[in-house]
Amino acid sequence: MNNFGLNIWANKNFIIEDGEIKLNYKSMPSLLEIANEIRSNNVKGPLLLRFPHLIKRQIKTLYSYFYKAIEENNYKGSFNAVFPLKVNQFPSLVNAVTTQGKKYNYGLEAGSKAELILAMSKTPKSANITVNGFKDEEMLTLGFIAAQSGHKITITIEGLNELETIIAVAEKSSLRVPNIGIRVRLHSAGSGIWAKSGGMDAKFGLTSTEIIEAIALLKNANLLDKLTMIHFHIGSQMSDIAPLKKALREAGNIYAELKKMGAESLSSINIGGGLAVEYDQHEKAHARNYSIDEFSSSVVFLLGEIMDAKNVSHPDIFTESGRFIVASHAVLITPVLELFSQDYQEKLLNFKESNPPLIEELRELNKLLTNANCIEYLHDALDHMESLFTLFDLGYIDLQDRSNAEILVHNIIKKALYLKSSNPTNELEQLQIKLQERYLINASVFQSLPDYWGLGQHFPVMPIHYLNTTPLRAASLWDITCDSDGEIGFNPEKPLYLHDVNIDENDYFLGFFNVGAYQETLGMQHNLFTHPNEYTVNITDTGYEITNHIESKNILDILASIGYDKDEILNKLKSDVEKSTFITEKEKSDTLTKLETFLNQNGYLRTTN
Numbered sequence: 001m002n003n004f005g006l007n008i009w010a011n012k013n014f015i016i017e018d019g020e021i022k023l024n025y026k027s028m029p030s031l032l033e034i035a036n037e038i039r040s041n042n043v044k045g046p047l048l049l050r051f052p053h054l055i056k057r058q059i060k061t062l063y064s065y066f067y068k069a070i071e072e073n074n075y076k077g078s079f080n081a082v083f084p085l086k087v088n089q090f091p092s093l094v095n096a097v098t099t100q101g102k103k104y105n106y107g108l109e110a111g112s113k114a115e116l117i118l119a120m121s122k123t124p125k126s127a128n129i130t131v132n133g134f135k136d137e138e139m140l141t142l143g144f145i146a147a148q149s150g151h152k153i154t155i156t157i158e159g160l161n162e163l164e165t166i167i168a169v170a171e172k173s174s175l176r177v178p179n180i181g182i183r184v185r186l187h188s189a190g191s192g193i194w195a196k197s198g199g200m201d202a203k204f205g206l207t208s209t210e211i212i213e214a215i216a217l218l219k220n221a222n223l224l225d226k227l228t229m230i231h232f233h234i235g236s237q238m239s240d241i242a243p244l245k246k247a248l249r250e251a252g253n254i255y256a257e258l259k260k261m262g263a264e265s266l267s268s269i270n271i272g273g274g275l276a277v278e279y280d281q282h283e284k285a286h287a288r289n290y291s292i293d294e295f296s297s298s299v300v301f302l303l304g305e306i307m308d309a310k311n312v313s314h315p316d317i318f319t320e321s322g323r324f325i326v327a328s329h330a331v332l333i334t335p336v337l338e339l340f341s342q343d344y345q346e347k348l349l350n351f352k353e354s355n356p357p358l359i360e361e362l363r364e365l366n367k368l369l370t371n372a373n374c375i376e377y378l379h380d381a382l383d384h385m386e387s388l389f390t391l392f393d394l395g396y397i398d399l400q401d402r403s404n405a406e407i408l409v410h411n412i413i414k415k416a417l418y419l420k421s422s423n424p425t426n427e428l429e430q431l432q433i434k435l436q437e438r439y440l441i442n443a444s445v446f447q448s449l450p451d452y453w454g455l456g457q458h459f460p461v462m463p464i465h466y467l468n469t470t471p472l473r474a475a476s477l478w479d480i481t482c483d484s485d486g487e488i489g490f491n492p493e494k495p496l497y498l499h500d501v502n503i504d505e506n507d508y509f510l511g512f513f514n515v516g517a518y519q520e521t522l523g524m525q526h527n528l529f530t531h532p533n534e535y536t537v538n539i540t541d542t543g544y545e546i547t548n549h550i551e552s553k554n555i556l557d558i559l560a561s562i563g564y565d566k567d568e569i570l571n572k573l574k575s576d577v578e579k580s581t582f583i584t585e586k587e588k589s590d591t592l593t594k595l596e597t598f599l600n601q602n603g604y605l606r607t608t609n
């Protein structure tokens, strides 16, 4: 049975049971059940479901493995984590992270002024705030304000000019000085498609010479006691653990050297993010070569070893993992609107009293196809189709005959694929690929899976129901933007097979998984499709509760958000209808009502699905 690689990417968060995909937690509701309940309130289009228990699970996993490593290595420092806001700043997510992380004092990381303001308003005073990225005097002053307000805040400097500004602000104001961290420019580079954050040519961090200068500046300004942290981040979705180990050795030795140079308050090493998520659905290619166990053990062991060798006490460890913490919490459910080749349905066959002999033969082949004869019959059918096309070109058969032939041959191929699905021949596999089905999904790749569009990042995708039957159609997915890049094509190396569902009569929903990190914040309003309707789903022992429904922006608000005057647009459309002639007053008022309703809905399609 095809499980769509669930055993690879799902981390036991989901299971397949009774043909549906279910949450593997407490009352174990199925995604279909949840989607249907939401849709019973006349909600159409894509749904973004958030599951806070999956954030809790990741936080707990991260902490428990680090606690274990600390115990096993007799490590003396503590473990602390902050969530980097750039990964997802949406309110329901940030609230879920701070709520689920409360007992660990989970903090927030900010990389811009707006994120810092968010961190200052959402981080409990007992938790940490870290600040990275490029900063001006205003942003640094905000850090002073946060410290003055009682936050445990560390500002990591990316360059000496930032340190000079901090010193200047400290001199001219009496606000509390925040803790200061130094981002080190590593000699070793990161790995994966996001590797630019590390290495000699990295965008961020101080060189050794600059670090020495920074210590002198701090000493001079009497602020050396504010230097508490060494920071690095080698890039996101680290596929290989080797570069991390190199980075740890480098940063650990810098830490120990600085302690020896008199930086007595230095107490922590922040290893940034980069912990990878498994997005792959196929056995061949896995996204990372290490487990969380190996990751945490390596960090703790290496830091302990370096410090012991240099006789320096063990630093507290900070991480800023984002992707690992939140990727799994969100699932995008998209209705399939259409299967493009569904016109080849048996019920559309329309035979005449007397049909051309080759058509009659195709009918027989279709009727008598069995497991034993299907390859032979398939060859006959393909042969007949070629002949029938020639006959059509020469004018011997008509369009109705040709349509019947196409439907019959399609059916014969489909039946043969089905009969041989457990061990298809090479030829059948080729046919399957050639006869790709295009599934139109009610969603925008640009809005909901931007890393697919921009970086070719694969996300696990599978139907959330029909899982008792073997999917046979080689599938490519088309979104509803009118951009040909809004397509997830069929890849024979990593094939996706979906079901042959009659969309006129039945629903067919696809779930995209692990979409909780970066996708929402990078998502763009191409074609003016906006962030989909989102729901937070809390699973309980007996069922589930849906909370925090945030509706997708309506059409008028989308237009307003890019600068249009929505009243002007509404009034213009209304007055055009009012001024129109040839319709009754009743029709006019009905049309106006309709228009207003449409403009107050979101822009996704509202056809059957």
Ligand SMILES: *Cc1c(COP(=O)(O)O)cnc(C)c1O
Pocket: 084, 086, 087, 132, 233, 235, 236, 237, 272, 273, 274, 275, 320, 321, 322, 323, 324
């Ligand atoms: C982006 C970023 C992170 C988060 O990285 P993940 O791969 O999502 O864990 C952490 N720290 C810094 C400085 C970052 O820029």
